[in-house]
Amino acid sequence: MSLRRTLVVLRHGRTAWNDAGRAQGHADIELDELGHAQASAAATELALLAPTRIWCSDLSRARQTAAPLAGATGLVPEVVPALREYDVxxxxxxxxxxxxxxxxxxxxxxxxxxxxxxxxxxETTSDVRARIVPAMRACLDALGAGETGIVVTHGAALRVGVAGLLAWPDEIDETLAGMDNCGWLRLREHTRFGHLQLASYNQCAAT
Structure with a gap:
């Protein structure tokens, strides 16, 4: 396999509830001023990867994080409700x-x-796994050979999704440290065998 697909998973920018340590879950909280700055900085760096598709959760904080990336790439984010955070x-x-x-x-x-x-x-972790792993798998499967896609989602849910895509045992997702707001990771296919590898974790742009 010479043309590897890459899936970038981006956590949304900061909200006032993130700053206050409040559980957001499905509450539709918008980005704060720093969160918008984080999203803009991340978009500048991630646009250099020349993504061909962008997907995001339907919650405002994810859609607002995807918006600068859309502006930087000319792509229209595809909204996927299954990429939501845990319902708490x-x-x-x-x-x-x-x-x-x-x-x-x-x-x-x-x-x-x-x-x-x-x-x-x-929701339990099993509930989240049952919706987010197939959703993220569908994003990966939608990419052509050599293409890069970006998924904008949420901190706790993304760890479950990534662990599922990597076929890790259920409890292993807890070994991943929490991602910073607007931190991203890269999953890429192995050159020879095609399985996914965790190529980077919690990369952040300077703000």
């Missing part, structure tokens, strides 16, 4: 301290990695 249910908008105070048992289970007890309305 009743925990939405809470800091860790507020989560611990409001749902002490669920908080303890979360710290222990036990998803048999979750906050009402929250």
């Amino acid at each position: 249910g009743k925990r939405t908008g809470m800091t860790f301290d507020e989560f611990a105070a409001a749902f002490p048992d669920e908080y303890a289970a979360w710290l222990a990695g036990d998803e048999s007890l979750t906050v009402p309305g929250a």
